[in-house]
Amino acid sequence: MDVLDLSGDPVDRLVAGRREFGEFGGVNASVEISTTFTVLEAEKLPAIFNGDFGPEKGGCYVYGRAFNPTVRHLGRLLAALEGCEAAYPCSSGMAAISSTLLALCNSGDHIVASNTVYGGTHALLKTFLPAKAAITTSFVDITDLAAVRAALQEHPGRVKVLYTEVVSNPTLAVADLRALADLAHSAGAALVVDNTFTPFVVTPRRFGADVVIHSLTKFVSGASDIIAGAVCGSAAFIRSLMDFHAGPCMLLGPTMDPRVASELTLRLPHLALRMQEHGRRAAAFASRLAALGAAVRYPGLPQHPQHALMAAQANPGYGFGGVMGLDLGTPARANAFMERLQNRHGFGFMAVSLGYFDTLMSLSAASTSSELSEADMAASGIARGYVRMSVGITATLEERWRQLEEAYRFTMKLGPAAEVPYRAVKLRRTPSGAVEQLISWPSMGCGDGESLGGGGAAAAANGGGYNTVTTAAVPPTSIASVVEVLAEAATAAAAEAAAASGAAAEVKGAGKAAAGGDRVGEPHVPAVNSRPLSTPVTASPFTAGPAAHPASGGGGGGSSSTASAGLLGPQQPPPAAQVLPPAAQVLPSGAQPHALVSGGGCLGACGEGKGLPCSSCLHRGAAAQLPPPHAHGEDGPSKRRQLDAVVSEARGSGGAGGGGVVWPAVKIRRTGSSEIHYVVSAQRVPA
Numbered sequence: 001m002d003v004l005d006l007s008g009d010p011v012d013r014l015v016a017g018r019r020e021f022g023e024f025g026g027v028n029a030s031v032e033i034s035t036t037f038t039v040l041e042a043e044k045l046p047a048i049f050n051g052d053f054g055p056e057k058g059g060c061y062v063y064g065r066a067f068n069p070t071v072r073h074l075g076r077l078l079a080a081l082e083g084c085e086a087a088y089p090c091s092s093g094m095a096a097i098s099s100t101l102l103a104l105c106n107s108g109d110h111i112v113a114s115n116t117v118y119g120g121t122h123a124l125l126k127t128f129l130p131a132k133a134a135i136t137t138s139f140v141d142i143t144d145l146a147a148v149r150a151a152l153q154e155h156p157g158r159v160k161v162l163y164t165e166v167v168s169n170p171t172l173a174v175a176d177l178r179a180l181a182d183l184a185h186s187a188g189a190a191l192v193v194d195n196t197f198t199p200f201v202v203t204p205r206r207f208g209a210d211v212v213i214h215s216l217t218k219f220v221s222g223a224s225d226i227i228a229g230a231v232c233g234s235a236a237f238i239r240s241l242m243d244f245h246a247g248p249c250m251l252l253g254p255t256m257d258p259r260v261a262s263e264l265t266l267r268l269p270h271l272a273l274r275m276q277e278h279g280r281r282a283a284a285f286a287s288r289l290a291a292l293g294a295a296v297r298y299p300g301l302p303q304h305p306q307h308a309l310m311a312a313q314a315n316p317g318y319g320f321g322g323v324m325g326l327d328l329g330t331p332a333r334a335n336a337f338m339e340r341l342q343n344r345h346g347f348g349f350m351a352v353s354l355g356y357f358d359t360l361m362s363l364s365a366a367s368t369s370s371e372l373s374e375a376d377m378a379a380s381g382i383a384r385g386y387v388r389m390s391v392g393i394t395a396t397l398e399e400r401w402r403q404l405e406e407a408y409r410f411t412m413k414l415g416p417a418a419e420v421p422y423r424a425v426k427l428r429r430t431p432s433g434a435v436e437q438l439i440s441w442p443s444m445g446c447g448d449g450e451s452l453g454g455g456g457a458a459a460a461a462n463g464g465g466y467n468t469v470t471t472a473a474v475p476p477t478s479i480a481s482v483v484e485v486l487a488e489a490a491t492a493a494a495a496e497a498a499a500a501s502g503a504a505a506e507v508k509g510a511g512k513a514a515a516g517g518d519r520v521g522e523p524h525v526p527a528v529n530s531r532p533l534s535t536p537v538t539a540s541p542f543t544a545g546p547a548a549h550p551a552s553g554g555g556g557g558g559s560s561s562t563a564s565a566g567l568l569g570p571q572q573p574p575p576a577a578q579v580l581p582p583a584a585q586v587l588p589s590g591a592q593p594h595a596l597v598s599g600g601g602c603l604g605a606c607g608e609g610k611g612l613p614c615s616s617c618l619h620r621g622a623a624a625q626l627p628p629p630h631a632h633g634e635d636g637p638s639k640r641r642q643l644d645a646v647v648s649e650a651r652g653s654g655g656a657g658g659g660g661v662v663w664p665a666v667k668i669r670r671t672g673s674s675e676i677h678y679v680v681s682a683q684r685v686p687a
Contacts, residue, residue, distance in 0.1 A: 005083075006083040006203060006205055006206045009315065009316075009317070010081055010082075010083070010200050010203060010272070010315060011200075011272050013080045013081065013083060014077060014080050014081050014268065014269075014272075016080065017076055017077060017080040018076065020073050028262075028265075028266065029070065029073050029262070029265065030069075030070070031070050031258055031259060031261075031262045032068055032069045032070045032258055033258055033259065034064065034068075035063065035064040036062070036063055036064065037060055037061040037062055037063070038060075039060060039062070040060070044059065047059070048060065048062050049062070049244060050244075051239065051242075051243065051244065054067070055067065055069075055072070064255065064258075065250065065253055065255045066242055066244075066250060067242065068255075068256075068258050068261070069258075070258035070261045070262050070265075071089050071255075071256050071258055071261040073261070073265060074089050074230075074256075074261040074262075074264055074265045075087040075088055075089050075230070075238075077265060077268055078214070078230050078232055078268075079232055081199065081200070081268070082195070082203060082204070082205055082212045082232040083203050083205040083206065084205055084212060084232040084233055084234070085233070085234050085235040085238075086232070086233065086234065086235040086237075086238035086239075087230050087231060087232040087233075087238065088230065088231045088238050088241050088242065088249060089216065089228060089229070089230045089256045089261055089264070090228070090229050090230065090231065090249060090254040090255065090256055091227065091228065091229065091254040091255060091256055091257075092215070092217070092227050092228060092229045092254065093196060093213070093214065093215025093216070093217060093218075093228075093229035094120050094121075094124070094215075094229070095229050095249075095252075095254030096213045096214065096215070096229030096230055096231045096254075097121055097124065097194070097213055097229075098124060098248070098252075099231065099241055099248040099249050099252065099254060100192060100211055100213060100231050100241075100248075101124075101125075101129065101135070101161060101163075101192070102133070102248040102252075103237070103240055103241055103247070103248050104160050104161050104190055104192070104211075105129075105133075105135045105160045105161060106135075106160075107133055107134040107135065108134055108135075108158065109135050109158055109159075109160045110135070110136050110137070110138070110155040110158040110159045110160065111125060111129075111135065111136070111137040111138070111159070111160065111161045111162075111163055112137070112138050112140060112148065112151045112152055112159055112161070112162050112163070112189070113125055113137050113138070113139055113140075113161075113162075113163040113164070114139070114140070114141075114142035114163065114164045114165060114168060114175065115139035115140055115141055115142070115376070115379050115380050116141075116142070116165075116168040116169070116170075116171050116173060116380040116381065116382070117163070117164075117165055117168065117169060117194070118165070118169045118194070118196075121163075121194070122139075122376070125137040125139075125163070126139070126376075138151045138154065138155070139376070139379070141379075142164045142168065142173065142175050142180070143173050143174070143175070143176070143305070143306065145176065145179055145180075145183065148162070148180065148183055149183055152183060152184070152186075152187040152189065153187070156187075157188070159187055159188070159189045160188075160189055160190065161184075161189055161190055161192050162180060162183065162184035162187075162189050162190070162191050162192070163192045163194075164177075164180060164191075164192075164193055164194070165193070165194040165195075165196070165197065166193060166194070166195050166197060166198045166202050166204060166313075167197045167198055167299060167310075167321060167323070168380075169196075169197065169388075170323075170325060170364040170382065170386065170388040171297065171325065171380065171381050171382060171386075172297045172298065172299055172304075172323065172324070172325055173305075173306060173381075174299055174304075174306035174309050174310045174313070175193075176306075176309055177191075177193065177202075177204055177207035177208065177209060177313060178207040178208055180208075181207055181208025181209060181210075182208070184210075185208070190210040190211060191208060191209050191210050191211075192209070192210065192211045192213065193209040193211070193212050193213070194212075194213045194214075194215075195212050195213065195214055196213070196214055196215040196218050196219070197218075197219075197321055197322075197323055197354070198314075198321050199214065199219050199220060199271060199275060200271060200272050200275045200315065200318045201275060201279065201314055201315060201318045201319065201320065201321050202313050202314055202315065203315060205232075206313075207313065210233060210234075210237075211231060211232070211233040211237065212231075212232040212233070213229070213230070213231055213232075214229060214230045214232070215228075215229050216228035216229055216230055216264055217229070217353065217355070218353065218354050218355030218390075219271065219274070219275060219278070219322065219354070219355035220264060220267065220268070220271060220355070221264065221267065221355065222267055222271070222274055222355055222356070222357055223267075223356065223357060224351075224353055224355075224356040224360075226260055226263060226264065228256055228260055228264060229254075231249075272318070274357075274393065275318055275319070275321075275322065276317070276318055276319060277393045278319075278321070278322025278355075278390075278391055278392075278393055279300070279318060279319025279320055279321055279322055280319060280397075281322070281391045281392075281393065281397050281400070282298060282300070282319070282320070282321065282322050282323065282324045282389075282391040283298065283300045283319060283320060284397055284401065285324065285389075285391060285400075285401060285404055286298035286300060286301055286324045287300075287301060288401060288405070289326065289404070289408060290303070292405070292408065292409075294326060294408060295326065295327040295328075295329075296324060296325065296326050296327075297324065297325040297326070297327075298320065298324040298325070299320045299321060300319065300320030300321075322354075322355070322390060322391050323354055323388065323389065323390050323391070324388075324389050324391060325364075325386055325387065325388050325389065326386070326387045326389060326408075327383045327385055327386045327387075328385040328386075328387060328411060328412075329383075329385045329416065330384065330385045330416045330417070330418065331363060331365070331366065331384050331385055332414075332416065332417050332418035333385055333411050333412075333414055333416065333418045334363050334385045334386070334387050335363065335418065336410075336411055336414060336418040336420070336442045337387065337407055337408065337410075337411040338350045338361045338363070338387060339440075339441045339442060340406075340407040340410060340411065340441045340442060341359075341361065341403065341404065341407045342361070342439075342441075343424075343426070343439040343440060343441040344407075344424065344441045345403035345406070345407065346403075347359060347400060347403040347404060347407070348360060348361055348389075348392055349361065350362065353390070354388075354390030355390060356390060356392060357392055357393055357394055358392040358394050359389060359390060359391055359392035359400075360389070360390040360392070361387055361388070361389050361390075362387070362388055363385075363386070363387055364382050364386050364387070364388050365377060365382055365383070365384050365386065410442075410444070413444075414442075418442065420442040420443060420444060421443075421444065422442070422443040422444065423440045423441065423442060423443060424440060424441050424442075424443045425437060425439075425440040426438040426439045426440065426676065427676070428676055438676075
């Protein structure tokens with residue numbers, strides 16, 4: 001490869017390249033979608049097919065699988081970014097890897113590779129290439145240079161490739177690129193480096209890499225909407241990929257669509273800014289988690305084993321990358337951590353891949369590294385509770401940190417099995433009355449300070465900043481049973497709401513039924529309001545007056561919200577009506593509802609469980625009650641019997657708080673087409 005100027009900022013190389021304008025002078029390059037191209041002089045056709053007269057030599061394009069003007073333009077930009085002579089964009093990152101290795105190796109050749117690489121790469125090297133092409137691989141700890149040297153010497157004359165990632169996926173070990181290049185070249189091998197994690201951050205060509213590979217799907221795309229890859233190297237090597245007789249890209253056909261190439265070309269100019277912000281946030285989160293004692297991995301942390309090496313290899317101003325890792329100890333704790341971040345806070349998504357503008361989280365051992373055997377995973381240092389996090393750039397850093405810190409602190413209170421007494425459940429009821437579960441997350445109950453709907457950006461996405469509606473609940477055998485029972489309750493309650501014309505029941509007493517006495521196991525949940533009520537508002541778990549039910553004229557075109565504390569009470573005729581207050585009064589900012597057991601005592605989830613109303617309960621001893629649904633044939637009593645059965649089952653199991661049963665508090669968000677409900681259901685936790 002010719003010596004190029006690699007001393008400057010990669011941004012300078014990127015913008016110094018030849019600018020291409022659109023066909024009619026547009027500021028963006030045109031998109032050429034043709035699959036075949038016209039040859040104007042017939043006698044030149046043989047030379048074109050022999051590769052002697054291509055577009056770089058004044059000839060013309062011949063066929064889209066060989067090269068396309070739009071794809072070629074992207075290739076020139078990527079080559080400039082990586083300080084290489086040429087680049088070939090292709091259909092995926094795995095296409096780039098496999099094409100490169102097949103171009104460099106023949107049957108019987110050998111590869112030495114890092115033992116911690118992307119799972120798909122590991123499978124290609126360990127299983128596919130030996131079986132299909134008799135190309136074998138030795139896996140070594142890429143940070144152990146003595147082990148790398150020994151592996152290269154073990155197969156003299158056969159080793160054609162030393163393969164590594166700049167930062168290993170997912171453990172974030174950093175490769176010493178200059179030392180590896182020296183070892184590879186002394187053994188007659190090429191150093192192939194995957195730079196997917198660190199575009200702009202590191203330029204592997206500066207340190208002697210022969211070929212640089214990218215999965216453009218990740219940070220280059222930045223939106224998880226494109227599958228693409230690229231191979232960057234010498235002009236001669238890129239031409240070999242496209243050889244009509246033996247080129248892997250030409251003959252295997254991992255061709256990039258020119259429309260995709262155009263999309264990626266338009267994303268390159270702001271890739272540098274995105275990488276800086278990804279890195280800034282990852283560094284902040286990693287350092288703050290480390291201060292909490294978390295087992296966090298990030299090359300930017302001083303305690304990282306290769307921190308000094310990474311600092312020496314990084315281009316100034318681009319940080320240390322946007323990926324960090326966090327070991328939660330066990331898969332159960334890791335799953336609870338991710339569920340709480342995603343489903344409660346809206347912090348990010350449990351999804352594979354990386355480089356997205358929102359945070360992506362995955363349990364590596366169960367996803368992107370699942371191709372590895374138990375032994376390989378142990379050798380790679382991938383712990384079963386290790387979560388890889390590709391840190392996003394949405395919302396403010398401080399808001400995201402509050403969410404991350406809360407989820408981490410919550411998770412670290414859990415045992416290895418991550419057993420929790422509750423799950424907060426988000427349900428949706430459609431106008432037809434059907435109820436489906438949307439999401440759920442682990443919860444400790446009302447002492448957990450749940451902000452159902454997520455708070456912050458998540459709450460805004462859910463229709464507003466809702467406060468807490470959290471309580472103990474009947475412990476179901478599964479979340480599915482909660483959905484089924486609440487669906488039935490919703491149907492019956494809807495009929496009641498329509499028949500009562502939106503009236504709310506007036507209930508008197510301190511934890512006792514207004515009529516009929518107190519029944520064993522009856523749940524009581526205090527209504528919540530911004531001011532003390534001698535007659536607390538009553539609402540069903542799914543309705544709060546006629547506006548809550550589409551059949552009663554509710555919903556409208558806009559969006560409104562109502563919070564209600566629903567429960568089962570003794571069967572009695574509906575008492576005098578009371579108008580339901582506005583949603584803002586039902587659940588004021590800062591309100592913290594508490595669940596009362598039958599008889600008026602607090603369950604204890606709020607921290608004062610002594611069998612008496614706690615000092616911070618808004619309605620001490622007051623309990624709202626759900627009037628029985630009106631019978632429509634056998635429908636109403638049938639629903640009541642099923643609900644009573646669940647209550648009896650819970651009573652038999654000891655109840656969520658060890659001394660009574662409470663039905664879930666419910667939060668409702670209405671739109672014109674559906675209702676969103678938040679409940680907290682108790683879990684059976686093994687003794």
